[in-house]
Amino acid sequence: MPKISVIIPCYNQEKYISEAISSVLAQTFDDIEIIIINDGSSDSSLNIIKDYTSKYPDKIRYIDQKNQGVISARNNAITQAKGEYIFPLDGDDKIAPDCLEKLHNAMINNKGDVIYCGGEYFDNKTGRLDDIAATKFNMCLSNRVCVSALYRKKDWEQYGGYDEIMKNGLEDWEFWLNFIEDNKHFYKVNEPLFFYRILTSSRNQSISKSGGKKLIKIMRNKHKKLFDWKFKIKLAFIKLCRFFYQKKITKSDKLCIKICKIPLPVNFIQSLNRGKNNA
Numbered sequence: 001m002p003k004i005s006v007i008i009p010c011y012n013q014e015k016y017i018s019e020a021i022s023s024v025l026a027q028t029f030d031d032i033e034i035i036i037i038n039d040g041s042s043d044s045s046l047n048i049i050k051d052y053t054s055k056y057p058d059k060i061r062y063i064d065q066k067n068q069g070v071i072s073a074r075n076n077a078i079t080q081a082k083g084e085y086i087f088p089l090d091g092d093d094k095i096a097p098d099c100l101e102k103l104h105n106a107m108i109n110n111k112g113d114v115i116y117c118g119g120e121y122f123d124n125k126t127g128r129l130d131d132i133a134a135t136k137f138n139m140c141l142s143n144r145v146c147v148s149a150l151y152r153k154k155d156w157e158q159y160g161g162y163d164e165i166m167k168n169g170l171e172d173w174e175f176w177l178n179f180i181e182d183n184k185h186f187y188k189v190n191e192p193l194f195f196y197r198i199l200t201s202s203r204n205q206s207i208s209k210s211g212g213k214k215l216i217k218i219m220r221n222k223h224k225k226l227f228d229w230k231f232k233i234k235l236a237f238i239k240l241c242r243f244f245y246q247k248k249i250t251k252s253d254k255l256c257i258k259i260c261k262i263p264l265p266v267n268f269i270q271s272l273n274r275g276k277n278n279a
Helices: 017-025 045-055 070-079 099-108 136-141 153-158 171-181 209-222 229-246 252-260 268-278
Strands: 004-010 032-039 060-065 085-088 114-122 150-152 186-197
Touching: 004 017, 004 070, 004 099, 017 032, 017 045, 032 045, 032 070, 045 060, 060 070, 070 085, 085 099, 085 153, 099 114, 099 150, 099 186, 136 171, 136 229, 150 153, 153 171, 171 209
Parallel strands: 004 032, 004 085, 032 060, 114 186
Antiparallel strands: 085 150, 114 150
């Protein structure tokens, strides 16, 4: 039985899928299986997947389904996964050769329940991914962990997988909130081992402002214990400080913190300073 099942959903990604698969085949950690699920692609993606499967029959399995969306595809593949741990990877992204080895080492050394890493943009955009810590409050405020992180399959089973009600996006954020709600720990391997490609046609890029608010409302209704009055007070406090900074009232953040004595998320003051400089 493999230790890690790498799950790669694919829909019309003939330009990118080879790069994603090759990056997994190049891993220094070998105790893996790769499950690629073709979600009704109309391009040559399935032929490319079949070609890899024929070359690496002991390493790669593929599933072919009618188009149902990435959440359904990911869930269907994980259902058939044999690994103790799950590592999702979108078909247009890639990972460094030592990514799975370092994440697995952190997992077996009990560093956390979800092990993630630093990342960089590539192709259409360059630079480091957001580096704000995945604390409880930060994760309630916005998603700080990409979908490509290592976790136990039994946790996925416990939470019922990725919620398909989030079919329009943010399903990875909603999934991570289950761990947060159970006080499970997120641990970051602080190296850029994940590489994220931004496509203008992706769901994340096409989520409208109103659509994003609806998705967040769904999440908050589902995880009411997290979004309690304490969270609302902290959120209101953050908005107040941002308002002061936009008005360029100096040192207002320190005054608010001193009076309210409310712990703030990591890098919050830096983000306020950036907002002030851009005002």
